[in-house]
Amino acid sequence: xxxxxxxxxxxxxxxxxxxxxxxxxxxxxxxxxxxxxxxxxxxxxxxxxxxxxxxxxxxxxxxxxxxxxxxxxxxxxxxxxxxxxxxxxxxxxxxxxxxxxxxxxxxxxxxxxxxxxxxxxxxxxxxxxxxxxxxxxxxxxxxxxxxxxxxxxxxxxxxxxxxxxxxxxxxxxxxxxxxxxxxxxxxxxxxxxxxxxxxxxxxxxxxxxxxxxxxxxxxxxxxxxxxxxxxxxxxxxxxxxxxxxxxxxxxxxxxxxxxxxxxxxxxxx
Numbered sequence: 456x457x458x459x460x461x462x463x464x465x466x467x468x469x470x471x472x473x474x475x476x477x478x479x480x481x482x483x484x485x486x487x488x489x490x491x492x493x494x495x496x497x498x499x500x501x502x503x504x505x506x507x508x509x510x511x512x513x514x515x516x517x518x519x520x521x522x523x524x525x526x527x528x529x530x531x532x533x534x535x536x537x538x539x540x541x542x543x544x545x546x547x548x549x550x551x552x553x554x555x556x557x558x559x560x561x562x563x564x565x566x567x568x569x570x571x572x573x574x575x576x577x578x579x580x581x582x583x584x585x586x587x588x589x590x591x592x593x594x595x596x597x598x599x600x601x602x603x604x605x606x607x608x609x610x611x612x613x614x615x616x617x618x619x620x621x622x623x624x625x626x627x628x629x630x631x632x633x634x635x636x637x638x639x640x641x642x643x644x645x646x647x648x649x650x651x652x653x654x655x656x657x658x659x660x661x662x663x664x665x666x667x668x669x670x671x672x673x674x675x676x677x678x679x680x681x682x683x684x685x686x687x688x689x690x691x692x693x694x695x696x697x698x699x700x701x702x703x704x705x706x707x708x709x710x711x712x713x714x715x716x717x718x719x720x721x722x723x724x
Contacts, residue, residue, distance in 0.1 A: 460530065461553045462487075462501075462518040463724055467544040469584050469694065474507045474516065483507075483545060487518065490540040494533065495523060504559040504701050505566060508653065510693030512585065514720050515548075517701045519559035549724050559701075565630065565648045565708040567700040568655045569717055570691065572641035572663070585718060586640065587659075587695040593666030595636060601665040602632040602643070604675035605658065612682035614658050615651035616690065625651060625682075630709060634662060638716060646711055659691035 464487065472480035476488065484503060491499040504517040522528075528536070530550035537547045571586035573579065578588055608628040615625060631646035643659050661678070664670040670688060678686050697717040702708035715721075 457521040457523055459553050459555050459557055460520055460522055460533075461551050461557065461559065462520070462534075463548040463550075464503075464516040464518050465514050465546050465548055465720070466512060466516065467584075468507060468510050468512045470544065471509065473509045473511070474503050474505065474513075483513075483516070486541060486545055487537075487547075490537050491520070491522075493540055494528070494536050495526065497523060502559050504563050505698050507696075507698055508656075508693050511696045511698070512694075512717070513698040514717060515700050515724070516698055517559040517563065519553070519557060563701050563703055564705050565646060565702045566650065566698065567631075567644065567646045567702070567708075567711050568650070569697045569699045569713065570643040570645075570655065570659045571695045571697075571717065572643065572659075574639070574641065582640075584694055587663075587692055589641075589663070591667065593641065593663065594668065595634060595641065595666065597668075597672050598634045598641075598662045598666040600672040601662055601670075601675050602634050602658075604672065605629055605632045605679075609679050610682055611651055611654055611679070613678050613684060613686045614654050614661065615684060616653040616657065627651065627654070631711070632658065637713075640716075642713065642716075644713055646708065653690055656691040656693065656696060657688075659695070660689040661686070663691065664688040 466483050471483050474483045476482055476484045501518045501520040507513055534547045534550045573582055573586040573588045574592055575589055606629050610625050611627050612625045627647055627649050629647045633644045635642050645655050665672055
């Protein structure tokens with residue numbers, strides 16, 4: 456009898472063409488499935504909770520899969536064996552056995568994303584692959600006002616790149632949207648029940664537009680109502696974005712706080 460496992464996977468997405476398996480490109484899912492196939496000696500496929508784009512990172516990609524009864528490998532032993540087989544920029548942080556009806560994508564109730572902005576004055580040679588360096592200082596208070604106006608349930612068409620095929624359309628709920636200064640960086644924190652394609656990167660691009668004075672915070676409601684993907688602001692580049700956490704409990708989602716900066720996360724949860 457097979458067993459249903461939940462893996463928590465972290466990765467530096469710099470060199471990958473995103474999470475989702477592709478025929479002719481290196482992806483995180485492809486690397487993980489190859490390691491699992493090598494370990495168990497049979498073809499295994501996984502389901503991730505988020506299809507992160509090329510260049511986007513994750514601290515807590517949640518991955519579910521059914522593993523065969525034989526060979527009988529305890530989850531902790533499997534975690535160590537998988538990490539021996541995976542490249543250094545991907546690691547399995549934990550494995551747990553879950554119920555047969557659990558699915559990483561459909562069982563979660565929300566996700567937390569973090570985006571790092573590096574002011575030009577704090578330009579750092581080791582942060583370039585994990586942040587978006589700003590050419591000038593940004594108006595933090597204005598960004599915070601605009602971010603607060605995005606909290607709640609809205610049609611986020613303006614903040615998406617393509618039409619969504621989900622039954623929910625383009626309506627999503629944000630429980631948090633905050634901008635804070637931490638350790639010399641500006642940190643954008645977004646928690647929601649789900650996200651449209653490139654929605655967080657669009658939100659960050661909008662907030663940078665506000666912080667640079669090109670957009671007024673008072674325009675936030677108008678842009679939401681317009682439902683126009685050509686909203687007059689850019690999409691933030693991928694390298695500053697982290698899938699930070701995934702929630703299977705509403706209380707954890709609603710009370711979430713950023714405990715440590717993404718680059719300082721512990722090797723195991």
